[in-house]
Amino acid sequence: MAVRADVAAEVTAILAREALLDPAQVRGDLPASDLGLDSLGLVEAIFAIEERFGITVPFNANRPEASAFGTATVGEIIAEVEALVRARG
Amino acid sequence: MRRVVITGAGTVNPLGHSASETVAGLLSGRAAIGKLDIPGAERLAVRIGAPVTGFDAAAHFDRRDLALLDRATQFALVSARQAVAVSGLVALPSGTGVIIGTAGGGHETAEAAYRAVYAEGRERVHPFTVPRLMMNAPASRIGIAFGCHGPTFAVSSACASANHAIGLAFQMIRAGVAPAMLAGGTDAMLTFGGLKAWEGLRVLSPEGCRPFDRARSGLVMGEGAAVYLLEEREAALARGARVLAEIAGFFMNADASDMVLPSAAGAAAAMRGALDDAGLRAGDVGYVKAHGTGTRANDRTEAEAIRAVLPHGVPVSSTKGAHGHLMGAAGAVELLACLAALRGEGIAPTVGCDDPDPDCGLDLVRGAARAAKVSACLANAFAFGGLNAVLALRRA
Numbered sequence: 001m002a003v004r005a006d007v008a009a010e011v012t013a014i015l016a017r018e019a020l021l022d023p024a025q026v027r028g029d030l031p032a033s034d035l036g037l038d039s040l041g042l043v044e045a046i047f048a049i050e051e052r053f054g055i056t057v058p059f060n061a062n063r064p065e066a067s068a069f070g071t072a073t074v075g076e077i078i079a080e081v082e083a084l085v086r087a088r089g
Numbered sequence: 090m091r092r093v094v095i096t097g098a099g100t101v102n103p104l105g106h107s108a109s110e111t112v113a114g115l116l117s118g119r120a121a122i123g124k125l126d127i128p129g130a131e132r133l134a135v136r137i138g139a140p141v142t143g144f145d146a147a148a149h150f151d152r153r154d155l156a157l158l159d160r161a162t163q164f165a166l167v168s169a170r171q172a173v174a175v176s177g178l179v180a181l182p183s184g185t186g187v188i189i190g191t192a193g194g195g196h197e198t199a200e201a202a203y204r205a206v207y208a209e210g211r212e213r214v215h216p217f218t219v220p221r222l223m224m225n226a227p228a229s230r231i232g233i234a235f236g237c238h239g240p241t242f243a244v245s246s247a248c249a250s251a252n253h254a255i256g257l258a259f260q261m262i263r264a265g266v267a268p269a270m271l272a273g274g275t276d277a278m279l280t281f282g283g284l285k286a287w288e289g290l291r292v293l294s295p296e297g298c299r300p301f302d303r304a305r306s307g308l309v310m311g312e313g314a315a316v317y318l319l320e321e322r323e324a325a326l327a328r329g330a331r332v333l334a335e336i337a338g339f340f341m342n343a344d345a346s347d348m349v350l351p352s353a354a355g356a357a358a359a360m361r362g363a364l365d366d367a368g369l370r371a372g373d374v375g376y377v378k379a380h381g382t383g384t385r386a387n388d389r390t391e392a393e394a395i396r397a398v399l400p401h402g403v404p405v406s407s408t409k410g411a412h413g414h415l416m417g418a419a420g421a422v423e424l425l426a427c428l429a430a431l432r433g434e435g436i437a438p439t440v441g442c443d444d445p446d447p448d449c450g451l452d453l454v455r456g457a458a459r460a461a462k463v464s465a466c467l468a469n470a471f472a473f474g475g476l477n478a479v480l481a482l483r484r485a
Contacts, residue, residue: 039349039386043291056134061291062307062385 007085008078011049015074018045028075032068042069055084092322092337093262094485095428096330097178099171101164102313102422103139103412107171111315111422112429115437116458120411122297122309129281135293138279139311139413157217158230159195164314164418165227165275166234172271173235176318177330182268186239187232188258189316190250190274192417193283194243195222200282227275231316239267248380249341250274250417251315252470252478255424256339258319259480268321274418275314284310290349292384298414299441300381300407301388301449308382311413315421332485334431337465338367344475350386351471356394359477360467364398367465367481371399375463376430378423380471381407382414383441391469392449404461406454410441420470420478430463431484 016023019035026035037045039061046057046069057067057080064070068080100107103121104114114121125138146155146163158166173181198221202214220226225243232241240261244254251274258272278284287293287310294307325332340362344355364371377395381388395405408426415422426437435458442455468480 038347043289046291047289059291060293060295060307062294062305062383064385 007082010052011078011081012074014048014052015045018048026074028073028078030074032072032074032077049081053081053085055081055088057084091263091265092335093259093319094322094325094335095317095333096320096325097172097176097318098315098333098425098428099168099175100313100315100422100425101141101144101167102315102415102418103141103311106144108175108425111425112434115408115411115426116429116435118438118440118457120440122413125279127279127281133284134288135284135295137295137297137309139309140279141313157220159198159221159226160277161191161193161195161275161314162227162230164277165189165273165316166230168273168314168316169231169234169271172316172318181235181237182324184239184267185237185269185271186261186267187228187237187241187271188244188254189228189231189272190244190246190254190417190421191224191227191276192245192247192250193276193278194224195226196278196283197280198222200280231271235271237271245417246476246478247472247474248414248416248419249470249472249476249478251420252468252480253341255317255336255421256341256478256480259336259339262319262321268324270319271316272319273314273316273421276416276418277312278416279310279312294383297441298383298410300379300383300410300439301392301446301451301453302442303444303446305383305385305388307384308409309413311415313412313415313422314418315425317424334428334485335483336480337369337483338363338481339479340366341478344477346475348475349473351390352475353390353393353397355475355477356391356469356471357397359479360394360398360469363467363479363481367483369465369481372401373465374399374403374467375461376427376436376466377403377405378427378466378468379405379407380469381409381439383409387471388446389448391471392451396450402452404436404454404459405451406437406439408437408440410439420468424468427466427468427482430461430466431482433462435459436461436463
């Protein structure tokens, strides 16, 4: 599962960069809301992830609950990105 | 102190191509939001919008003139012609000025030029690209059309542009700087690039604009313009003008806190300021035309501000569910709902609000227009960048 590890590491790195955190602090069980990202920071992180993996994350700031980026943990965000990468093929 | 009245109104927007058509549309609860049919739409994540349909530019302008007019300027010019026609004035008073708000200016022109040189590898753009795309093109073209030698410029404050333009024009007449002003807003950003830019912020709704609804999912982009003729009241009455409403007060301020998130305190201060400027008390206000974008961030914040300033309760509606968010033209087109309310035609309903968000706690006019005697009202506009501009109007 080398690809899986890559996605996890890269998503973690992007989130850490946008949140001005050390990647080691971006643990899987950390709620996204605890990353300390403001609304613009979150949108920038999603943009960076979309550009890196060639995917479209279904995130709407008015309905954050529809995507892991709005309400879930870092681990669930990684799972969502992995699923989108698999669906992309 | 000089008083200021509105004696002419004109508009081109998704609901109609005149003030009367638009007011009829607003009161009927009709929505002019639909599928976008623009080049490249298949590459857009959000494919709905509120375009101006059935606008035949060639019927309004000759071919040579059209080469100089971006779509936003076309909308503004046609609106201004209507406003002057409604006013009954054959010639505008000497020293009349023009202030037109716009968020995007000649956006379509800029985009076409960039496409030509970047995407298509062409060596040149249309020679009139600069005079077409500049922000002041709508104001200047209106001034040229009506011989306005007074203060003329553009105002750009995103979604509050039109309210700033009308508010400044009001202040100029009140201060004796100009005897009359043409003021309003225009925008035409329903282009592939314009929509892509908005898509990036992730605030567009994929299904429709539902202000203050529990299930609201964002804003819907629209396009259009509205322009008003403002006159000094005594002069207007002396010539027997039909007065549509009085602009009684205006207040503008800035949150100075966040580029995209609104502040309830800033919005409330702007509403209070407009009331004070107009010499109105909270109890005098019979209607608030909300900014009401249908976004999570705006609606709750604006509702909090309205409740703070008008704690006794007041009928509120947002018309963006009917015509979308007209950006720099929003406050101008939406002012027609205020004119309708003050003239006793009814309060326009909040189209798209079927299940009011209980956290907003407002007396929302929805479903159908509400009959009410409104002697004064507030018109809110709040912009990205934290800019607030509120107009207070009184029945003529």
